[in-house]
Amino acid sequence: MSVFRIELTKEEQLRYISHLDYYNLLQRAIRRAKLPAAYSEGFNPHMKVSFASALAVGVTASAEYADVELTKDICQPEFFDKLSAVLPAGMRLLRVKKIVAHQHHKSMNALADMAVYAIQLPENVHSDAVMTAVNAFNATSEVLFLREKTGKGNKKGQVIKKIINIKEFVATDLQYDTANNVIIVNIKVSSNGSIKPAEVIASLQQKYLLQLDSNNILINRNALLSAGKNFIDLL
Structure with missing residues (x-):
């Protein structure tokens, strides 16, 4: 074997x-x-x-x-x-x-304890607006977001709502690459849960009025890490 x-x-x-x-x-x-x-x-x-x-x-x-x-x-x-x-x-x-x-x-x-995502924004998004939203997000300790999901088991079919603090799950400040119009977000992964990069984007839209067409946003997971190493280099 x-x-x-x-x-x-x-x-x-x-x-x-x-x-x-x-x-x-x-x-x-x-x-x-x-x-x-x-x-x-x-x-x-x-x-x-x-x-x-x-x-x-x-x-x-x-x-x-x-x-x-x-x-x-x-x-x-x-x-x-x-x-x-x-x-x-x-x-x-x-x-x-x-x-x-x-x-x-x-x-x-x-x-797994961290996932690194690259969020490619649409070409028509103004970089100054993105930078303003990213800086405001980084400067605050709390970004509340209403998460909605469909229940399972005996709650199947029900919409379950929960308010979460996005900042609790973001490992470092958001980084914005203005040249390529890409936001890099490092998300914590733990037994206590995690968040999706789409929820980070949604919070930027809702709290900082960043105008984005969600259908034109491309998300790529650049890395999945454990104590700073990928899972091949762990061996």
Whole structure:
């Protein structure tokens, strides 16, 4: 048995597929590559592939991470070449690293503590207005935002409302690249929850009256980190 950690992209062609569909694409690629994937036991066995963190629909990623368990040992170049050759458009294999036994003790989901997002704003947005909103956001300790989501379980179908302080989940000041019209936001990830980059943008719109067409905003997750390192370099 062996376990490989892989670093993948989720590019523009796959922007609007769900995390489950992305997961299924990877599984199909592993089968096409004829890699000796391990499966769980029981009535409904599933391939032993685990991702670091689910990505929202409409968000691309420069680096997604997954652990893939195999039933027998193969060399790292063979794994990389076979899988890379069959991945669909929009999913590129960047790096692969074998996990040794003593390293595979905690899930990436549990280790993740920060996500770095690049928010590409529309070309027609005036940079002075964005800078004013970003500076005001950075200067305050509290940015309240009304989060609404549809309930699950016995609250299925209900709209659940909760007021959150966006600033509690932002790790550093927002950075605004005026030349490229991009906002960089570092978001904390923890067992206490997190926020979506879209909620940061929505708070800038609501609290600082920043006029943006949400349909023309592109969001990319540049990095997912644990103690400042990506999940390949952790090994």
